[in-house]
Amino acid sequence: MPCANQRRRLPKGWRRLLTKALGNMSIRNKWDFPDLGLGLGLRTVHYNHILEHNPAVDWFEILSENYMETEGRPRKILDQISEKYPIVMHGVSMSLGSTDPIDFNYLKSLKALAERVNAVWLGDHLCWTGVARKNGHDLYPVPYNEESLRHVIERIRTIQDYLERPLVIENPSTYLTFKSSTMSEEEYIFRMAEESDCGLLLDVNNVYVTCRNHDLDPDSYLDSIPYDRVVQIHLAGHTDKGTHCIDTHNDHVIDEVWRLYGEVHKRTGGRSTLLEWDADIPEFNVVHEEALKAKRYRNEVEVVDV
Ligand SMILES: [Fe+2]
Numbered sequence: 001m002p003c004a005n006q007r008r009r010l011p012k013g014w015r016r017l018l019t020k021a022l023g024n025m026s027i028r029n030k031w032d033f034p035d036l037g038l039g040l041g042l043r044t045v046h047y048n049h050i051l052e053h054n055p056a057v058d059w060f061e062i063l064s065e066n067y068m069e070t071e072g073r074p075r076k077i078l079d080q081i082s083e084k085y086p087i088v089m090h091g092v093s094m095s096l097g098s099t100d101p102i103d104f105n106y107l108k109s110l111k112a113l114a115e116r117v118n119a120v121w122l123g124d125h126l127c128w129t130g131v132a133r134k135n136g137h138d139l140y141p142v143p144y145n146e147e148s149l150r151h152v153i154e155r156i157r158t159i160q161d162y163l164e165r166p167l168v169i170e171n172p173s174t175y176l177t178f179k180s181s182t183m184s185e186e187e188y189i190f191r192m193a194e195e196s197d198c199g200l201l202l203d204v205n206n207v208y209v210t211c212r213n214h215d216l217d218p219d220s221y222l223d224s225i226p227y228d229r230v231v232q233i234h235l236a237g238h239t240d241k242g243t244h245c246i247d248t249h250n251d252h253v254i255d256e257v258w259r260l261y262g263e264v265h266k267r268t269g270g271r272s273t274l275l276e277w278d279a280d281i282p283e284f285n286v287v288h289e290e291a292l293k294a295k296r297y298r299n300e301v302e303v304v305d306v
Pocket of ligand 1 (some may be wrong): 170203204276
């Protein structure tokens, strides 16, 4: 359930009201990262199809850790694919919320991979993935309070300085709240982005899953996003258990998430959009066709540059 002490920086619905007043606004991201179009997550089961058919995918996102500290087949295939397609790196082990010291050996490998594949940008999640140097291989939530916020901001700043580029950080799917939280997730993300000067990856499916699990309004959540910091969007399917949703990435995107994507598009005028399908992965063309559905929402929404 939502925390009793949630505070908002701005009046509820201010951005939606402004959008209505001015028409659909297109807000550029502050780094002028390009809209790469519609991309897919690069998955091993699709390697052969991609190498044989050179499909008309605009770009690929890789899971960074799958290509670090290896010189095996995946890395050689990535070298070939990165010669033909723009590559974005998305990691799961930066552990921004952990109390462990920052792992500079990990960052060194990450930086080397980014240079090797000429990554357009790279990022990770608002979460922690381990403690005491043990990796739990999952994305664990952080409490939304001042102490945690200061900790995460400090780590983001340090990591950005080391990598010499902005991080693009994804909003999580969450399943619980902390008694120690004193602000909403949206306020936390807003302040994290503004005060660390990082970019955001807005996962629209995660917004839906989190809001369903905590009985929140996803449109209100989207009103609080600083769109000048949104560099990339994720779309995915999830599992609806009736009482709650799980972010499983194993199915088609549901209509409500597509609607929310359309709302985001009105505010951005177009951001690099990535379809995630990571379990029960169907053949390449099914995943590609799902990503191409985004064209409808990108074309039918009129946007105005401001
Ligand atoms: Fe995602």
